[in-house]
Amino acid sequence: MNYTKILRSSLGTFVTRVGLSVAVFLGIFYLAVATTPVVLGIYSLFIAVIRALDLLTNVGITEAAQKRISEGTERDEYFTATLVVRLGLFAPVGISVAIYHQQIATYIGSELVVPFLFAGSFAFLVRKTIESGLIGEKKVAQAGLLQFIYATGQLASWIFLVSLGYGLFGVLVGYVVGQLVASGVGMILLTLRLKRPTIQHFRSLFEFAKYSWVGAVTTQSWIWTDTLVLGIFVVPSFIGVYELGWQITGVLFLLASAISSTLFANISELSVHDEAERITDLLERSLVYTGILAIPGMVGGMIFAEPLLAIFGEEYRIGATVVVVLILSRVFHSYEVVFGKVINALDRPDLMFRTNVVFILFNLVFNVLAVATIGWLGAALATTGAMVLKTGLSYYYIRSLLTFSIPIQEILLEILSALIMGFCLWLLVPVSSSLPPFETIVFIGVGAAIYAASVLILVERIRVATADMFRTLLLRMET
Structure with missing residues (x-):
């Protein structure tokens, strides 16, 4: 398998996720400047509860669907079975929300959110199910496109409704509208069709899901445990600042996320044919690119965290230390x-089951203890500590399946490039945490250019791959 093709596919996915990140960034920026940290905090808790409810209708089924559909046989039946299971589980979840609506409203901080939990949860369920079908079809970039459409649809709704004075109500409506628009586009892109499944299809999904459900819990635990715990101990305004920091650091994870998604579908196919050598080659090559954004992000975060947050408003400046800690967690998560x-x-969800159980338990316990004792910074420290542990366990288990070499030299050269960038910025940037927004953005761009040049000069494999992709692009343009 040509790795350049996979890298191009990863970059295609990366581009859509950059677009998604920009849309999310603009959305959070708009909420930050057009509303208050309290509204942003309530919205963040609203999303966290929706993701928690989604776990109850997922139980690993979408992850199982991606695996079974990617194997190439009876795809329509597996997709239909996935949708049937998720819709069947949605009914008791909806009833539970109706019964405990008062407690949920008190926790989130507004009674207005309850009716939107029903609509938002259902719309999110449909979109994620469609995305799982697209990923199974190896249309990873198109699945990422749906997330971009959701974010842009939400942003457009926010600008229209919030500017008219609808406040939190407009924010919640915008979320539902974005999900519905993305789902509509997804149904057009999806070539899978509804086809009556058999008991065997359900059984096959559950056979994988009995392990992968913990992976689904882990994904949401990684993203939302700190927020959910903060909702117990911290006022919504601090949650708004924390979530802003989390969203800002998300851009550093985009390339690793794109690479991993593309690898999954391709390695899943190779594993069916016992292509261990090619799988190892793909993994080793991918690790060269995995931390290429997160590593310089760590250095840049130490320099620009405070002035970057100040762009959203002076009240957000207090989250600078949280941002730096969260960037460290993104570095480890990129490899994990x-x-x-x-x-x-490789069809070993049982190994990830063990890893994920440990992560979920430690993440929850660490967050509760850390937030209760040292406040909201404890949430960032606990989340990072749990991710370091998970990365170590994942590395241990993959070593039991494959014999491969970590590209240590290239990773060290990427770290060196980041340090070169940091040194140059140290010489260029004024010793002040009060940089104007325009200067902050310019200096970030200068730092990115310095890092990119350093990486291309120092890391031969990246230089060659970049040249190959540009050469291929030019040939396509000429033809």
């Missing part, structure tokens, strides 16, 4: 997600 996707693609 690649290890985890490969393990699942």
Whole structure:
């Protein structure tokens, strides 16, 4: 398998996720400047509850669907079975929300959110099910496109409704509208059709899901445990600042996420044919690119965290230390997600089951103890500590499946490039945490250019791959 083709596919997915990140960034920026940290905090808790409810209708089924559909046989039946299971589980979840609506409203901080939990949860369920079908069909970039459409649809709704004075109500409506628009586009892109499944299809999904459900819990635990715990101990305004920091650091994870998603479908297919050598080659090559954004992000975060947050408003400046800690968690997660996707693609969800159980327990316990004792910074420290542990376990288990070499030299050269960038910025940037927004953005761009040049000069494999992709692009343009 040509790795350049996979890298191009990863970059295609990366581009859609950059677009998604920009849309999310603009959305959070708009909420930050057009509303208050309290509204942003309530919205963040609203999303966290929706993701928690989604776990109850997922139980690993979408992950199982991606695996079974990617294997290439009876795809329509597996997709239909996935949809049937998720819709069947939605009914008791909806009833539970109706019964405990008062407690949920008190926790989130507004009674207005309850009716939107029904609509939002259902719309999210439909979109994620369609995305799982697209990923199974190896249309990873198109699945990412749905997330971009959701984010842009939500942003457009926010600008229209919030500017008219609808406040939190407009924010919640915008979420539902974005999900519905993305689902509509997804149904057009999806070539899978509804086809009556058999008991065997359900059984096959559950056979994989009995392990992968913990992976689904882990994904949401990684993203939302700190927020959910903060909702117990911290006022919504601090949650709004924390979530802003989390969203800003998300851009550093985009390339690793794109690579891991592309690897999953391709390695899943190779594993069926016992292509161990080619799988190992793909993994080793991917690790060269995995941390290429997160590593310089760590250095840049130490320099620009405070002035970057100040762009959203002076009240957000207090989250600078949280941002730096969260960037460290993104560095480890960049490598962990690649290890985890490969393990699942090799049809060993039982190994990730063990890893994920440990992560969920430690993440929850660490967060409760840390937030209760040292406040909201404890949430960032606990989340990072749990991710370091998970990365170590994932590496241990993938070593039991494959014999491969970590490209240590290239990773060290990427770290060196980041340090070169940091040194140059140290010389250029004024010793002040009050940089104007325009200067902050310019200096970030200068730092990115310095890092990119350093990486291309120092890391031969990246330089050659970049040249190959540009050469291929030019040939396509000429033809």
